Amino acid sequence: MGRTLVSALLVLSLSTSLSQAQSTWTGGDDLPTSPLACDGTPAEAAAQPYDGGEPKNAPDRKGKEITVVDVPKLVGIGYFNATSKGIAEAAEAIGNMDAKTDGPSRANIDDQITLIDNYITSGVDGILFAANDPVAISPVLKKALDQGILVVGYDANSQPDARQWFVNQAEFNGIAKTMIDSMAAEIGEDGSFAIVTSTFSTPNQARWIAEMEAYQAKCHPNMEWLETVEAQEDNILSFNQANTLINKYGDDLDGIFGMTSVATPAAADAVTQAGECGNVAVVGLATPNAMKPYVAAECVKSVVLWNPVDLGYAAAHVLRAAADGDLKPGDTSVEAGRLGELQVINGSEILLGAPFVFTKDNIGNFDF
Amino acid sequence: MNYRALLRHETFLAVLLAIVLVVLAWQSDRFFTVANLLNQGRLMTEIGLIAIAMTFVIATGGIDLSVGSILGLVAILLGVFWQNVGLPLPLAIVAAIAAGTLAGLFNGLIITRFKVPPLIATLATLALYRGLAEGISQARSVRGYPEWFYVLGQGEVLGIPTQLWILLIGALIASIILAYTRWGRTVYAIGSNEVASRFSGLQVEKTKIALYMASGFAASVAAVIFVSRVSTTRSDMGTGIELDAITAVVLGGTSIFGGRGTVLGTFIGLCLIQALKNGLSLAGVKGDGTIMLIGAVLILAILISNVFERSGSR
Structure with a gap:
């Protein structure tokens, strides 16, 4: 029963991928794209009015010591250990800010709400949060704003009016630019590549692919787009799909993009086992821990994601700037310590900057 | 029934609660304020409603592990009935609560008709109902309820959180039923000796089915309050809430083997846990430390209660 189901699914996915192969469809969505400039000039920030909330009757905290609590989705996992490390680092650098991290031990909306x-x-001055649910967390955050507490989100947003600012780790066109640029650097301007994604309808992946397509057409027009295949965020399927790509295109295939944190290590594994390291480049979105073996073996040169330490660091700086009145509704940028000026986008979000590329030299510094 | 032993456990708990309140108030000046205590009442209502029904279930020697899943299922159904089916919200609430009560009835039927131990039966429906909730919701949440609905979970009546009234009234009715009615004594009798109860002509099966239905009903009401409090529905709502409720019940002196327990004890146990969670957090203890301390208090309370019982009542 289970076996027939699996084979039926395989036939089904095969037939869809066959029909897809005939069209030139790439797996991107139909939404409008906004590719970034090829040389990395920041995009013109569309003037969008501030849509965040405001703390009521907040006391003047300019230059004063403030206590801040950081409430991630959950504690005890590498990713959020890294963000709280960044927050602690920023608090130390800023000086007049006392920050601690306390979060639920499982990603549970109720635990997180109760904690906040x-x-x-207890009367903190500021709350940093990464929401487990954008809507469920909003009433308690609004309550914080009503009591004059500063509220800044990172990693996972709430409703805009329930917080002041949100530090956005990466925009779709930013990820797309870094992915294509890294690939072009590895396989050259006339290389050809294929993509392993989750499914054609997964919103984030479809958006990234659409942006990649637009950016590639604009900035690296001679690269050839061979095919996009689905792999359901399944380990074995991702491996098989990458393997099929290697066999199908042979020497024509210069690079594979992994669009999910499952597909990228699986593609790297497929390339390793086929003995194609160095001939077929793998670039993709993935967490460093999963990629360390392949990066160490020099089979993978660039892993694209954002730096969670910087994310926490930026969030802490944004909160301090909001406390000091240095970041007010309508501002277009904010100073964030060693990260320099960060841009305000979409009304009340702060863009962390270009995505982070993990390479052989820096991947050892991350544990998530 | 041994009233003296019961009295001892609850008195001891109440003293413990008083000590905890004093210590915590001394640790943080923001703990013992009317606003904070009322807010804690708001936060403990969902667990409280479930724990009250759970007191009855455990007093018969049973257990209901599926309450958290029923909560999740009812929350999802509320959203689906209202948004996808298009029922008016009051009707959707009633329909969702009815569905949750049916889920309780189903528990009761499995346990009584097929003689499946309650632990196994409700462990199975814990998975079943959560799976249903996830399947129906397709990981989508329902939001944007009308403003009046939030009065239930976020509003106040006469200066006291709306849902706290529901909890207090529920606790009052439940304690009267358990302590002073024939039906309540049937619950104790089943817990003390099910075979003897059956031979005495008590309606064991009917009582049990009614209890599991009541447990499903309480979880359903908690679900509606929860949705109103957080203003959205998600299929993972209420995960783990069964353990919080059982902890409060057991801490309150209800014997896990049945035959003993009061609603008052459960209520004090509930307040004790909530006070510890909140007060320790305000005093600067982190989440993991709080959980450890609650575990220690639970063991301590039961040990001391056992010592009292042995030396006192025989």
């Missing part, structure tokens, strides 16, 4: 509620009662 308790910190509101």
Whole structure:
């Protein structure tokens, strides 16, 4: 029963991929794209009015010591250990800011809400959060704003009016630019590549692919787009799909993009096992821990994601700037310590900057 | 029934609660304020409603592990009935609560008709109902309820959180039923000796089915309050809430083997846990430390209660 189901699914996915192969469809969505400039000039920030909230009757905190609590989705995992490390680093650099991290032990909306509620009662000056649910967290954050507490989000947003600012780790066109640029650097301007994605309808992946297509057409027009295949974020399927690509295109295939944190290590594994390291480049979105073996073996040169330490660091700086009145509704940028000026986008979001590329030299510094 | 032993456990708990309140108030000046205590009442209502029904279930020697999943299922159904089916919200609430009560009835039927131990039966429906909730919701959440609905979970009546009234009234009715009615005594009798109860002509099966239905109903009401409090529905709502409820019940002196327990004890146990969670957090203890301390208090309370019982009542 299980076996027939699996084979039926395989036939089905094969037939869809066959029909896709005939068209020139790439797996991107139909939404309008906004490719970045080829030389990395920041895009003109569309003037969008501030849509965040405002703390009520906030005391003047300019230059004063403030206590801040950081409430991630959950504690005890590498990713959020890295963000809280960044926050602690920023608090130390800033000086007049006392920050601690306390989060639920499982990614549970109720635990997180209760925790924030308790910190509101205990009278903190600021709350940093990564929401487990954008809507469920909003009432408690609004309550914090009503009591004059500064509220800044990172990693996962709430409703805009329930917080002041949100530090956005990466925009779709930013990820797309870094992916294509890294690939072009590895396989050259006339190389050809294929993509392993989750499914054609997964919103984030479809958006990234559409932006990659637009950016490639604009900035690296001679690269050839061979095919996009689906792999359901399944380890074995991702491996098989990457393997098929290697066999199908042979020497014509210069590079593979992995669009999910499952597909990228699986593609790297397929390339390694086919003995094609050095001939077929793998570039993709993935977490460093999964990629360390392949990066160490020099089979993969660039892993694209954002730097969670910088994300926490930026969030802490944004909160301090909001406390000091250096970041007000309508501002277009904010100073964030060693990260320099960060841009305000979409009304009340702060863009962390270009995505981070993990390479052989820096990947050892990350554990998530 | 041994009233003296019961009295001892609850008195001891109440003293413990008083000590905890004093210590915590001393640790943080923001703990013992009317606003904070009322807010804690708001936060403990969902667990409280479930724990009250759970007191009855455990007093018969049973257990209901599926309450968290029923909560999740009812929350999802509320959203689906309202948004996808298009029922008016009050009707959707009633329909969702009815569905949750049916889920409880289903528990009761499996346990009584097929003689499946309650632990196994509700462990199975814990998975079943959560799976249903996830399947129906397709990982989508329903939001944007009308403003009046939030009065239930975020509003106040006469200066006290709306849902706290529901909890207090529910607790009052439940404690009267358990302590002073024939039906309540049937619950204790089943817990003490099910075979003897059956031979005495008590309606064991009917009582049990009614209890599991009541447990499903309480979880459903908690679900509606929860949705109103957080203003959205998600299929993972209420995961793990069964353990919080059982902890409060057991801490409150209800014997896990049945035959003993009061709603008052559960209520004090509930307040004790909530006070510890909140007060320790305000005093600067992190989440993981708080959980450890609650575990220690639970063991301590039960140990001391056992010592009292042995030396006192025999």
